[in-house]
Amino acid sequence: MTWLLPMAIILPITGAALTLVASRRPRVQRAISVTIISIQLAVEVTMLVSVERTGPIVMHVGGWTAPLGVTLVADELAAFMLVVSTIVALAVLIYGISQGIADREVGPEVPISIFHPTFLILVTGISNAFVAGDLFNLFVSFEILLTASYVLLTSGGTKERLRAGAPYIVVSLLSSLIFLAAIAMIYGATGTVNMADLSVKLAALPAGIVAVLQAMLLVAFGVKAAVFPMSQWLPDSYPSAPAPVTAVFAGLLTKVGIYAIIRVQTLLFPTGSYGTLLMIAALLTMVVGILGAVSQSGIKRMLSFTLVSHIGYMLFGIALGSETGLGAAIYYVAHHILVQTALFLAVGLIERVAGTTVLARLGGLAAAAPILAILFFIPAMNLAGVPPLSGFLGKVGLFEAGIQDGRVLALILVIGGALTSLLTLYAIIRVWGRAFWRPAPEVTGRIEGDSLGTESGRSLAVRIRAQREAQKRVTHEKAAHLPIGMVGATTAVVAITLMMTIAAGPIYGLAERAAATLSDRSVYVDAVLDSGVPAPPGATQPAGGGG
């Protein structure tokens, strides 16, 4: 089964090359990327089954054994994250193709269609990050996915996208530099970057040095995961991208950061140091994020703030450090990837039907597009944690772990989590009430309330009203003609979020087993260090092996 492991990376990168070659043939490009990601999903499901049955899969690339070479490792957590992320990638790809994002880019302005290659490179980076067995490979995969995300975020090169993309790019660059500096210092202190090897060697270092190394890694990953003091870039940059791009970013990119934090906290620094600091950061991330969401007037920005806010829940589970907490956090990560993607895809549909995502201009969507209403309502309630959906199950798990922990701070976090959940419900209900339930014409009267006094204002109002009426008809028509692929992809993601509820037993069990593997580090460490060709210490490697 070892050969399956690199396939998760080789498939999408090959796909990226092929789609680049076929850049003038959109239909071929589409066929290639959908096929490649479907095969990748099949491979990863097989891998998950295999990992469940026989333990972690380890591969030493090029035959160079563990502390020296590049090691790829898939334990339960990595395999689970691979499967979830590829499901999301496939759904978003189909949605994007259906929306025509890829085709519209071929024109005089853009010489070649770059959506498919870039998207596949993004998928490569994400997959590589999950299976990376050493810190430097993790850094490289971060760079792969970030560079692809820069291109996707600024695609089209309009003034708005450049303006929104620049802060994201600068912040990401800085966090990458911090990460690389951390790797340099870790290598200087221990002489290795292999995570299994590090977990043994870091224990022998003085506590002060370990604290510095851990802090640098946490800062670097915290920026990527949008943890509170370092989260301001996210709501500013995500909403300006096209809907499918925002959906895949929101679903996956921050979660890669969370995955890295889980890995580092459990494998490299299992002593639970910085637990208190992480808990405070989690609390602030939750509360500050959701207060931002409540005050937004655009759906996309509101959702970006809930994204930041709910990162706090995952961080809470990690900060507790207990097996229950980790299990709940892993389940919550999977739940949140799917729900956040579903919501952003649904918002893309709203934008297509109504032409805007500004709350003040929306209305009457429930009547105009009932299917869209359902597709938004289910993940929205799920995000808020309404029982019996998966968001509720994840939160219950986290609160249970928090109460088990018993520290005052953990209890405060439980209260903060419940409050955040209620405020999420409030923010979501506000969107639901305004965009879907209230009748559309009402908004027309309110918007022009101030300008009715003047003659020009009145004629303007009449004109705008006529426009509104016309738009209402268009809305109904557009809702009837939503592309089947967009609706289908969104429905699929929503259906999978429901699966997380219906099959919660087995999936939660999987998350708990993943947490158990993480807590018992020896499973991972032994799998990496003992597999492959057993070489006596000091034995020379065959020359010319290549890296």
Add this chain to the structure above:
Amino acid sequence: MTTNLVLALTIGGLFASGVYLMLSRNLIRVILGFLLAGHGINLLLLSTGTYGAPPIVGENTDGEQLSDPMPQAFILTSIVISLAVSTFLLAMAYRNYTVTKEPELEDDPENDEFADADAGAGEE
């Protein structure tokens, strides 16, 4: 591993000036800052291993001290990544210049002109 004060100061200086430049709104300065900070980190990587000794040649080393090849491999990778990222940044700076005729990024007055939060911002 011995510490080298000059090297440490150089790394610190490069990193500090790099970060300072990256805080600017002028994209050209951002690129220069990224390159400077990147060089600082490459030096940091280099200084973590054994250096200033012959590299590994063949298999018979006669027990003499050798340079550590790992940091050099890291730096090589890091240089390649810097190349890709600075290419992208240059393209972005050029694009920004062609769109706005300014080397600096546009103002962002309360996000008023944004797709999502445009005319509806602040309206309750």
